[in-house]
Amino acid sequence: MPNRIGSVGRRIAYYRSVARPKMTQQQLADAACVALGTIRKIERGERGVTDDTLDTIAAALGVDPSRLIADREHVASRIRDALPNLSAAIASYDVPDDGPVRPLPELRAAVAQATAWRLAAQYLQIARTVPNLLAELARAAQAPEGAGNPELAELLVTAYRCADSVAYKYGARDLSARLIELMRWAVLGADDPLLSAAVSYVRTETFFAARAHAPGLRALEQALDACPAPVGRPAIAARGALHMRAAVIAGRAGRDDAADEHLAEARALGDHVPEGIYQGTAFGPDSVRIHEVSVAVSLGDGHVQRAFDVAREWAPPRDLPAERRSGFYIELARAQLWGGLMDDAFESLKVARRIAPQHTREHPWVREDAATLRRLKRADAETLSNFAEWCHAD
Structure with a gap:
């Protein structure tokens, strides 16, 4: 001690x-x-x-x-230990326990802080605080003065999304699906089509988890049909984010043509807005570049040159959210592994770890790729073994 x-x-x-x-x-x-x-x-x-x-x-x-x-395992254990509290909070979403409710500006600030943690991939902070925040928001929405308040509905959607980031990343897929359904329920009270588009973006997780890529693509294309015309930055970003997501899931569905079409649409929309956070989602030219790598990896090892072309000329800037930056290096590592660049793949995994350790440690591709690298013995044995043990690679 x-x-x-x-x-x-x-x-x-x-x-x-x-x-x-x-x-x-x-x-x-x-x-x-x-x-x-x-x-x-x-x-x-x-x-x-x-x-x-x-x-x-x-x-x-x-x-x-x-x-x-x-003891990095201590952090992961604390997050998993908090998941039952999260389940309990959403089980009583319509019959919350009695308790205090902060004024709306304070609730708004608390949800904004949770969103900042989500974008920074600091899931422990979310796991510790969001269960109580969800209960408090439910009480606020049930109170006479909160009934029908669209801002409270928006805050609930955003808080559910933060909670879902923990559930999804830590493998609690049933809990994640339940949270997404609650997002779809709560967004009806917000009466905001751009927020509805953001919920459709997040809902794609359930299709990824089930490997139901073709239905996921259909759902996103329906969301694009319902999305407002791209007039103004928020609406442009909403459509652009949906196209980014559709490009990736189209690639996993084996739809090369659809993947390229959606990526081209995302690229064109990204050229019209500065990189930023819109309805809780990062979008802009840099995010589109990251998704170019995602699409290349989704299409399979025959498309790795597309990922290398992006990485040769560009790297994610530090002001992008940590979760998105680490995801870039995780996917680049997979492309490098497929391309036989073993040392480069390990370096990319280490960069991802430095950027967002909680996100990287729980990513299934990190575990698979670290296990492959260790098996092939293409990197320093001790360093690679330490990394593989850190992320629980088989």
């Missing part, structure tokens, strides 16, 4: 020193609402740190909590 305590303190001190701008111990204490003396003792390895305190320090530093502890 003393070694573990010391290693946590050293990591906190390191991330505090490399923060931009650099943080003093007092600034970290203030940001994390922790006593200065406590921060000093933790960094010196003189006292342990509870999970809650670790999470607040990580949030203050702007890093994933898993970066501060040596």
Whole structure:
């Protein structure tokens, strides 16, 4: 235990020193609402740190909590342990327990924070906070003053999406499907066709999980038919995101023509808006480039040159969401593996891990590719074995 305590303190001190701008111990204490003396003792390895305190320090530093502890399995266990609370919260979506309800601006800020965690692939923070947030939003919607409020419906949809990101990434596919159905139910109260398009984007997860690619493509094409005309940035982004998603699932359905058509539409729409977050989804020229790699991988190993062409000239900028950037390198690694570029594939997996460790560790392709690399012994044996053990590769 003393070694573990010391290693946590050293990591906190390191991330505090490399923060931009650099943080003093007092600034970290203030940001994390922790006593200065406590921060000093933790960094010196003189006292342990509870999970809650670790999470607040990580949030203050702007890093994933898993970066501060040596036992990465501990983070995954905490997320999985929280899934029953998430199930309980949605089981009572229409009959919530009594409790406090914050004013609407505070609820809006809490949902925005959860969305920021989702985009940053910080699933532990979502797992810890969203179950209570969903219950509170349900109480707000059931209250007389909240009934029929479209903004509350929008906040519920957005919070369900955050919860779904944890369920889907951590393999709780039935829970994920239930959350998506609740999104489809709640969005009716928002009366916002652009938000409905975002829900259709997320719903594609259920088709990916079931390998029902042809029905998934049909569902997205129906969503495109219902999507408002691309007038104004939000509407352009909504259509563009649906085309990106349709291109990928068309590739997995073996529909090369449809994949290319949807990707071309996404590219044309992406040229008309700046990269940004629209209805909770990243869209713009950079996101389209990432999906060019996704489509190449979806079409199979005969199309890897398309992925290499993108990666040769471009890399995701740091201001893109961490989840999307790590996904780029995970898919690039698969293309490199198919192309016989074993060392490059391992480097891409390591970059994905640095960007978003929680996302990378739970991705099934990462486990498959790490297992293949280890079996072929095409990288440093010890380093590769450590990586494979980290992501539980067979």
